[in-house]
Amino acid sequence: xxxxxxxxxxxxxxxxxxxxxxxxxxxxxxxxxxxxxxxxxxxxxxxxxxxxxxxxxxxxxxxxxxxxxxxxxxxxxxxxxxxxxxxxxxxxxxxxxxxxxxxxxxxxxxxxxxxxxxxxxxxxxxxxxxxxxxxxxxxxxxxxxxxxxxxxxxxxxxxxxxxxxxxxxxxxxxxxxxxxxxxxxxxxxxxxxxxxxxxxxxxxxxxxxxxxxxxxxxxxxxxxxxxxxxxxxxxxxxxxxxxxxxxxxxxxxxxxxxxxxxxxxxxxxxxxxxxxxxxxxxxxxxxxxxxxxxxxxxxxxxxxxxxxxxxxxxxxxxxxxxxxxxxxxxxxxxxxxxxxxxxxxxxxxxxxxxxxxxxxxxxxxxxxxxxxxxxxxxxxxxxxxxxxxxxxxxxxxxxxxxxxxxxxxxxxxxxxxxxxxxxxxxxxx
Ligand code: FEO
Numbered sequence: 271x272x273x274x275x276x277x278x279x280x281x282x283x284x285x286x287x288x289x290x291x292x293x294x295x296x297x298x299x300x301x302x303x304x305x306x307x308x309x310x311x312x313x314x315x316x317x318x319x320x321x322x323x324x325x326x327x328x329x330x331x332x333x334x335x336x337x338x339x340x341x342x343x344x345x346x347x348x349x350x351x352x353x354x355x356x357x358x359x360x361x362x363x364x365x366x367x368x369x370x371x372x373x374x375x376x377x378x379x380x381x382x383x384x385x386x387x388x389x390x391x392x393x394x395x396x397x398x399x400x401x402x403x404x405x406x407x408x409x410x411x412x413x414x415x416x417x418x419x420x421x422x423x424x425x426x427x428x429x430x431x432x433x434x435x436x437x438x439x440x441x442x443x444x445x446x447x448x449x450x451x452x453x454x455x456x457x458x459x460x461x462x463x464x465x466x467x468x469x470x471x472x473x474x475x476x477x478x479x480x481x482x483x484x485x486x487x488x489x490x491x492x493x494x495x496x497x498x499x500x501x502x503x504x505x506x507x508x509x510x511x512x513x514x515x516x517x518x519x520x521x522x523x524x525x526x527x528x529x530x531x532x533x534x535x536x537x538x539x540x541x542x543x544x545x546x547x548x549x550x551x552x553x554x555x556x557x558x559x560x561x562x563x564x565x566x567x568x569x570x571x572x573x574x575x576x577x578x579x580x581x582x583x584x585x586x587x588x589x590x591x592x593x594x595x596x597x598x599x600x601x602x603x604x605x606x607x608x609x610x611x612x613x614x615x616x617x618x619x620x621x622x623x624x625x626x627x628x629x630x631x632x633x634x635x636x637x638x639x640x641x642x643x644x645x646x647x648x649x650x651x652x653x654x655x656x657x658x659x660x661x662x663x664x665x666x667x668x669x670x671x672x673x674x675x676x677x678x679x680x681x682x683x684x685x686x687x688x689x690x691x692x693x694x695x696x697x698x699x
Contacts, residue, residue, distance in 0.1 A: 271331065273309070273339040274451055276505060277432040277497060279409055281309040283335040285321045285328045286446035293357075293444070297474045297572045301467055302446025305357060306501045307332060308436050310429055312405025315341055316348040316375075318427050318436045319501045323360030332361060343368045348403060350411065351376040352438035353424045354383035358501055362388045375403065377415055379423035397425075407431075416440065416489055418482035420475065426490060433496030439476065440486055441513045443468030443503030454508030464504050465516060466576075466686045471502065472520045473579035474572050477609045480524035487518055522679060523579055526613025526642070530559050530678040532671060533577045536587040536619075537566045537596040542654055543589050543621045549660045550585055550619065553667025559583075559674055560683050567598035571605045578611045580684070583674040584643070585667060586632070587619040593627035600631060607639025615677060616643040617670045619663060620650040646670055 274282045287293065287303045305328070308318040321328040333343060343365065349372050351359055365372065366388060373393045376384055381394045397403075397413040404410050410430040417424060419440045427436040444467035450456050456464075476483055490498075491514065498506040498513055506513045522528075532554045538544040547563065554561040562577040566588075578584060586603075588596035595603075620628045629648060636643055646666055651659045 271335065273335040276308075276452065276499065276507065277434060279311045279407065280429060280432050280434055280497075280499075281311070281339055282451065282499065282505060283307045283309060283332050284447060284451070285331050288446065294475065297444075298570050299444060301444060301463070303444045303502055304447040304451075306447075306499070306505070308499055309336070309339070309341070310405060310409055310411065311341075312407040312409030314347040314405040315345045316350055316403065316405055316411060317346055318350040318411075319352055319358045319438055320349070320361045320365075322357045323363050326364070329361035329364040344371065346372050347405075348372065348411075349374050350413075350427050350436075351380050351384055352427055352436065352501070353419070353421060354380050354387065355421055356387065358438060359384065359387065362392075366392055375413075377413075377423050377425050380425070383421070383423055399425075414489060414493070416482075416486035418479050419486045420479060424486075426486070428493050428495070433494070434499050435490055435493055435495040435497070436499050437490065438501040440483065440490070440500060441498050441506070441517055442471055442500040444471045445503055447504065452505045452507040453512065456504065461504070462685065465684070468503065468513070468516060469520065469580060469686060470572060470576040472517070473575040473609060477520075477524070477575070477579060477611075480521045480610065483517065484521040487514060487521065490514065516684075519680070519684070520579070524610055524612070526582070527677045527679045528582050529580045529680045529683040530675050531577070531581040531683050532559055532561050532583040532585055532667075532674055533574070533581040534561055534563045534585045534587070535566060535574060535578075535599065535602060536563070537589070537599050539589050539591075539596070543587050543619070545655055546587050546619050546621070546660065546663050549664035550587065550667040553664035554585075554671045556664075557668050557671035557675060559671040566596075566602050571602050574602055575605065575609055575611070578606055578614075579609075580686075581614065582678045583615040583617075583670050584611075585617045585619065585670065588621075588628060590620060590622040590626055590628045593625055594631040595628040600635065603632070603635045604639070607635065607641050611641070613642045614644075615646075615670060615673050617646040617666060618648040620648060621655070622650065622652055626650060
């Protein structure tokens with residue numbers, strides 16, 4: 271990978287993570303993930319955000335790309351840390367061994383966090399909203415604090431000459447980047463793929479901080495950016511409004527009402543609960559509502575979070591297991607609660623052989639996690655569901671879908687491209 275010219279005096283360096291890495295140690299990366307770093311060249315050179323240091327090949331790749339554009343480590347005057355998390359700052363250990371000249375620029379909390387990771391002796395500079403650094407040749411970096419876009423120390427950097435907002439996690443997405451790295455270099459299909467991965471990234475990493483992300487989007491809008499250059503995923507140079515609007519849509523789902531979509535999460539031990547899924551899906555789609563179906567534990571919760579985040583309704587179908595819920599379902603519910611999948615319309619379907627108990631555990635988790643889900647009356651069946659039960663399931667799923675249509679805040683689902691992950695298909699109509 272070589273350094274890429276983005277706009278006048280603005281370059282992007284990058285390292286891709288691939289599927290052998292779990293993002294944050296837990297989220298799968300089937301399409302990879304890019305870690306973008308930016309170089310702004312005036313008379314002085316600034317690097318804005320960087321790459322992780324867990325693999326020494328990452329900083330080495332950054333230095334090679336820097337050399338490829340006619341600079342080297344000794345030329346770097348400033349390193350701007352928009353966000354101190356080590357996926358963007360891990361390389362600093364190696365950089366600080368190579369040069370003492372560099373000044374590390376961050377918010378007050380950013381400096382505090384950076385000191386804890388990279389030592390107190392480096393040359394730090396604290397900046398606040400409105401502070402600037404003039405690099406010469408018209409290149410001025412202006413800093414704008416946007417706290418709690420993931421961590422509390424976050425800010426964005428606005429480069430005044432190009433109108434680029436270097437936004438770090440904000441407006442980011444999973445998905446590795448190749449030669450095409452800007453939206454104006456990609457097909458609609460490629461962009462759709464990155465939008466899928468933006469949703470998964472958002473729901474996995476940023477969802478918990480949605481109110482802060484919403485405030486940060488408004489702050490960035492006031493800058494009227496010509497370019498949005500995040501630290502993960504594509505650079506939005508042709509149409510920066512597109513990613514800002516998509517992210518605004520994501521943040522609005524924190525209230526519960528979202529797209530006219532029902533996420534169906536199910537687990538089965540011997541096929542009896544599985545038999546309930548087809549009538550449930552038929553009930554949902556008979557109302558023109560999209561059903562996205564995930565089987566647990568076969569599907570990683572990363573994907574379930576993505577569809578649950580954009581859904582107005584959730585259906586859970588699982589057997590009882592030792593007086594409680596099927597354990598993989600309980601684990602997924604805990605994660606949905608942690609990630610603020612709240613205020614959803616919901617319906618539970620349970621099967622059992624000799625004892626109930628799943629409902630009690632469900633209520634305990636929903637209450638403890640303050641999820642505020644509003645449930646239709648559950649349907650429980652013993653052993654093999656008969657025709658009457660299957661008909662009831664279809665009708666109740668249709669009932670939920672009707673309520674979802676009324677409550678959804680978007681008239682239609684966004685045209686994300688990912689199919690249902692357990693092969694049962696999805697789609698409205
Ligand atoms: Fe990309 Fe919150 O780090």
